[in-house]
Amino acid sequence: MALKLLSKLRNQNLQITRNRNHHRLVDAARFFSEQPVSNLSTPDDSKFIIKNKQQTTTSSLKQHELAKFAAISDTWWDSEGPFKPLHNMNPTRLAFIRSTLCRHFSKDPNCARPFEGLKIVDVGCGGGILSEPLARMGATVTGVDAVEKNINVARLHADLDPETSTIEYCCTTAEKLVEEQRKFDAVIALEVIEHVAAPAEFCKSLAALAYPGGATVISTINRSMRAYATAIVAAEYLLNWLPKGTHQWSSFLTPEELVLILQRASINVKEMAGFVYSPLTGRWSLSDDISVNFIAYGTKDGQ
Numbered sequence: 372m373a374l375k376l377l378s379k380l381r382n383q384n385l386q387i388t389r390n391r392n393h394h395r396l397v398d399a400a401r402f403f404s405e406q407p408v409s410n411l412s413t414p415d416d417s418k419f420i421i422k423n424k425q426q427t428t429t430s431s432l433k434q435h436e437l438a439k440f441a442a443i444s445d446t447w448w449d450s451e452g453p454f455k456p457l458h459n460m461n462p463t464r465l466a467f468i469r470s471t472l473c474r475h476f477s478k479d480p481n482c483a484r485p486f487e488g489l490k491i492v493d494v495g496c497g498g499g500i501l502s503e504p505l506a507r508m509g510a511t512v513t514g515v516d517a518v519e520k521n522i523n524v525a526r527l528h529a530d531l532d533p534e535t536s537t538i539e540y541c542c543t544t545a546e547k548l549v550e551e552q553r554k555f556d557a558v559i560a561l562e563v564i565e566h567v568a569a570p571a572e573f574c575k576s577l578a579a580l581a582y583p584g585g586a587t588v589i590s591t592i593n594r595s596m597r598a599y600a601t602a603i604v605a606a607e608y609l610l611n612w613l614p615k616g617t618h619q620w621s622s623f624l625t626p627e628e629l630v631l632i633l634q635r636a637s638i639n640v641k642e643m644a645g646f647v648y649s650p651l652t653g654r655w656s657l658s659d660d661i662s663v664n665f666i667a668y669g670t671k672d673g674q
């Protein structure tokens with residue numbers, strides 16, 4: 372799948388280079404700009420999209436998805452519980468974030484607090500398992516989640532450590548933050564877009580939250596057969612890593628679709644990497660293989 376995407380891009384004479392960390396630099400903007408996309412909203416979205424008549428904001432909320440997270444909110448910090456895969460992936464996704472944001476903001480990735488001076492919003496922060504290390508790396512972090520129970524867990528846990536007690540947690544959505552005219556240097560939404568009602572609208576809100584020239588990082592699961600076999604059948608039904616029904620295959624986006632909807636939201640994807648799991652070591656690592664789990668870093672147009 373990754374090879375197919377890369378060869379498609381090559382055929383279009385687009386820029387694909389490899390940086391020192393072996394991440395792919397993908398500039399797919401022109402290729403994808405006019406392509407139709409089938410999965411930018413799911414057929415049943417209309418049931419979940421809440422139009423706020425006074426403020427004309429389209430809600431990203433999908434109530435049945437939020438109910439799933441509310442039901443297991445007390446397990447966020449159980450590293451052997453339903454969020455074990457996210458705990459295990461955390462060092463790898465943080466490595467990608469550290470490397471891309473340090474390059475973007477000309478920061479030293481080897482210092483203890485490379486994100487000092489950066490305002491970062493973690494959209495769909497859950498219990499805060501990404502927000503906390505970002506704060507420890509020096510960022511001024513705002514974590515938002517649509518599920519109040521998640522925010523309560525995140526707040527309680529962050530308050531245990533002075534380095535993380537500074538995190539601002541709010542039970543809200545990206546679109547509400549846009550209405551409040553909040554702006555950040557970097558906007559991060561990991562493993563959230565596959566749970567929202569309208570991915571394209573959600574990406575527009577993420578883009579609106581970034582300062583011009585700011586950075587965005589999004590991770591999700593590819594709508595590939597391989598993802599169906601591993602992220603759903605194996606992870607939910609055979610290995611019981613995740614509660615059954617956590618993911619809907621039809622809600623996944625392909626890397627091409629994500630690049631396109633981000634580009635339409637004025638975010639240019641600069642780099643993409645896959646996460647691969649080794650059953651031998653039990654660890655995740657960054658890879659060129661974007662056929663299942665992948666992460667993308669982009670920049671918002673403007674200075």
Ligand SMILES: C[S@@+](CC[C@H](N)C(=O)[O-])C[C@H]1O[C@@H](n2cnc3c(N)ncnc32)[C@H](O)[C@@H]1O
Pocket residue numbers: 431432433436437440457494495496497498500501515516517518521543544545560561562563566567568
């Ligand atoms: C799979 S979890 C990911 C948590 C966190 N980003 C991480 O990777 O550790 C998805 C989270 O997104 C939240 N969520 C889903 N839809 C949302 C929305 N429209 N706005 C804000 N949060 C949302 C859920 O409540 C849940 O906590």
